[in-house]
Amino acid sequence: MNLKEAKQITGGLSSPSKMPGYAYNLPTWACVVGTKLRDVKDSTCSGCYAHERGRYRFKNVKDALNRRLNSLTHPQWVEAMTVLVAHYSLKVPFFRWHDSGDLQGADHLKKIFEVCNGTKQVQHWMPTREAKLLTLMDPAVVPKNLIIRMSSHMIDQAPVKFWPHTSTVVRAGKTCPAQETNNQCGSCRQCWNKEVNNVAYPLH
Numbered sequence: 232m233n234l235k236e237a238k239q240i241t242g243g244l245s246s247p248s249k250m251p252g253y254a255y256n257l258p259t260w261a262c263v264v265g266t267k268l269r270d271v272k273d274s275t276c277s278g279c280y281a282h283e284r285g286r287y288r289f290k291n292v293k294d295a296l297n298r299r300l301n302s303l304t305h306p307q308w309v310e311a312m313t314v315l316v317a318h319y320s321l322k323v324p325f326f327r328w329h330d331s332g333d334l335q336g337a338d339h340l341k342k343i344f345e346v347c348n349g350t351k352q353v354q355h356w357m358p359t360r361e362a363k364l365l366t367l368m369d370p371a372v373v374p375k376n377l378i379i380r381m382s383s384h385m386i387d388q389a390p391v392k393f394w395p396h397t398s399t400v401v402r403a404g405k406t407c408p409a410q411e412t413n414n415q416c417g418s419c420r421q422c423w424n425k426e427v428n429n430v431a432y433p434l435h
């Protein structure tokens with residue numbers, strides 16, 4: 232499969248300016264837990280940067296996100312994503328899943344595992360708020376080159392205990408240094424580092 236076909240099938244990757252490498256996103260209106268959290272005061276989704284804000288309000292951006300969402304059931308999605316991730320991670324082998332959006336279910340997660348297994352040269356990081364999916368799963372089945380961080384649902388909530396890798400949003404005590412480096416990761420790779428149990432992002 233060539234790159235053009237892979238992009239047509241999946242809707243392509245994203246390239247957030249903060250990240251060192253490429254990423255992938257889905258529409259926030261499809262977030263299962265996030266859609267419930269958005270209306271909850273002091274939840275980590277209540278000020279979601281990717282929901283009807285900034286460039287995410289534009290029709291072309293919305294259309295692209297919808298195309299990606301609809302492509303998840305394409306029979307060649309895994310193959311196409313594997314082609315894209317392998318190609319676009321050649322220079323910087325650190326890939327982020329879901330710079331917006333979240334897991335759509337167990338089948339979706341299984342497909343992401345297959346993409347990770349097909350791109351073992353790349354380190355993958357995926358945050359999620361889909362606690363139910365993770366509680367049903369043994370962390371040992373996660374591919375070695377993927378770190379799933381379970382995001383706490385509320386601002387200033389402690390990291391969850393049921394999953395080994397987590398992230399939180401805090402008013403004080405952040406461990407993500409991006410604010411000091413022009414809102415870019417720079418040389419930091421904490422989010423991909425399995426020795427870092429929790430990453431605390433500042434509330435903004």
Ligand code: SF4
Pocket residue numbers: 406407408409415416417419420421422423430
């Ligand atoms: S902790 Fe490091 S890798 Fe993670 S988002 Fe912040 S700067 Fe980037």
